[in-house]
Every structure is written in C-alpha cells, then in structure tokens.
Amino acid sequence: MASNAVMEETLQVLKDHKLRVTPQRHIILAYLVSHHNHPTVETIRDGLSKDLPNIGASTIYNTLNTFVDHHLVVELQNGDGSTHYDYFGTPHYHAICTNCGRIVDVTYPGFSDTEKNLEKKTAEISGYMISGNHMEVYGLCPECQIKLGIKKND
Amino acid sequence: MASNAVMEETLQVLKDHKLRVTPQRHIILAYLVSHHNHPTVETIRDGLSKDLPNIGASTIYNTLNTFVDHHLVVELQNGDGSTHYDYFGTPHYHAICTNCGRIVDVTYPGFSDTEKNLEKKTAEISGYMISGNHMEVYGLCPECQIKLGIKKND
C-alpha cells in the first residue's frame, strides 16, 4: 500500500476529476504515482497482488483507459508488444532503449518552451486545435551500450 | 503502379540499403513513397491489389518491419488499433486527430534545430546513445472541429 500522503493526494485527484472513488481506482492511481517504472498492466497487477488479489484484468484496463481519457496517465510503447503506463504529474518526455526497452524520464530547463513552441507552430500550420503532445527519443541506454560493446567516442 | 521515376528512386534506395530487391519490396516501397496517407497494412494491401493480387499479409508485415529497421519507414499509432506506416524521406512530424485519427505531416523552418537540440539534451541527461526521435502533437483536426461544433475563438 502506498503512503498516507500518496493516498490522500490520489483521493483528491480522483475527486477533482469527478471520478467515482472505488478502491481499485484509488489503489491503481496510488501505485502509478509512487512507481515511475512505466509499468504494463501485468506489472501493475503483480505489484498490487497484496492490495487487490482478485482484481480483474478488465478492471485494470478500464481504469487506465479512464485515466488516459482524463489526461492523468499517458500510454507508451517500447516495442515489447504491450502498452506501458505513466502517471503524468509533472511534464516530461521519454528516452526509450531500442535494445532492451528501458524507458527513462527526461526533462530540462526550457523543455516547456520547446513544447509550447511546437504546439503553437503545429496549430498555425495544420489548423488542428491542439490538446497535447508526445515526444520520444530513441537510442541505446548506457547498460546496453556496454552490453553490446559499443564505444561512445570513436 | 507508381511512376517510372518513383520506381527508379525506390530501386536505388533498396540497393543503397543492401536489401534484396524483390517485386514485393519494390512495389511496397514505391507505394509508400507515392502515398503519404499513413496507411495501415490493410490499406496497403488494398492499394496494391492490382500490382500484387496474391501478396500475403505476412509479407507486408515482414517488409514493413525490415523498412522500419532500416529507418526508411516509421510506425504511427492513431488509436484505431492498427499500426500506420510512413515513408520517412524528408524529416517531419505528425499532428494526429484525437477524434477521427487523421494524421497530417508537419514541419517548419527551424524544426530540424529543435529536433537536434532535443536529442543533444537527451543524450547529456540520460546517457543514451541517440538514434532518432518521434514527436507527435494531438488535437482536433479542422473537420472534426466543425463536426463537433467547436469554436476556435471563444
């Protein structure tokens, strides 16, 4: 079970979004807030086996889809065939390893401006009414660089 | 069948990448070069029914996966459940409609710098050896704005 602080925070988030507060939703959201491993449905289910031993897979999918609709959570693909989920409390983007699928959070000062500029330009050019964006950068994570015997500077 | 110019161009692309030149690969690549509709496997199969009436679905998947490995083609998801493919001859990114799934190409002067900067920052922060990136911007396309009766300025 997540900490009291996290449970209170997530309870408030659910209420703010006018989502019915069920134990399943509360616990799943708390899990996501306190784990930034970008879990799959399977990972979440395993991680919650103590708290929710009888939860159905459909409930996890339904819950996550609801969170995605409310922009609380984003979906990520890393090429392993299943969808990864990420609580999106603070803006960031992802670096994804093309070899092992590792997903890490990235942000830097000025990233928010880059993002805003991209959205503004896109609106002007395409006429779309922008609601969000995703940026992903691909490459080899440090461990895979070593594992594959690749030198950085050559 | 695509134009002679496209057939020559795609033939050269296949050779440059040391890919065995089969009719299937040649025709699929020519299709992608001359169609920027971001087709699915099904769309491609339909579009090629004249040229390759007996092509197997696995061949299209195999071929596209090969092209993706060689960075000739990128994969896109628009939420309709199937993967969309895009020949990536010139750098650009995508605006995706969250209502109807329409995918349009976007680029602007300076986009290349934005991209390079993002990759550079990511390499510094994450230690990843960067090989590429994807940027996507989400929103409502002009048609869906009208269809849904949403006003731009209010």
Place this chain on the structure above:
DNA sequence: TTGTTACATTGGAATGGTTCTCATCTGTTA
C-alpha cells in the same frame, strides 16, 4: 548461363494483448 544457397514469400495456424459481455456489486446522491 547455370548451379548454389541464403534469404524471401505464402497461407494458415498460433499468439496474446485488449476489448466485450453480462451478471453482480457498490459509490453517490437525495
């Protein structure tokens, strides 16, 4: 040209992540 061989194609079966169905349960509101 021809032979060799590694690789590509095919159709069908298998896979597996996600959605669907529907009976049951429950959080919310009055």
Place this chain on the structure above:
DNA sequence: TAACAGATGAGAACCATTCCAATGTAACAA
C-alpha cells in the same frame, strides 16, 4: 436508507501481428 448509474470481474471473443514450414527466388560466382 433507497435507488440507480456506473464499476467490477470472469471468461469469451476479437483481431492485429507473429510464427511456421514448405516453396520460390534474387544474388553471386564459376
């Protein structure tokens, strides 16, 4: 506390994609 819209859960269904094994063929060298 009653009523009900909405959520849950088990399993079936879905379907995009991959796997498999037999057949075909592009590329290369002699």
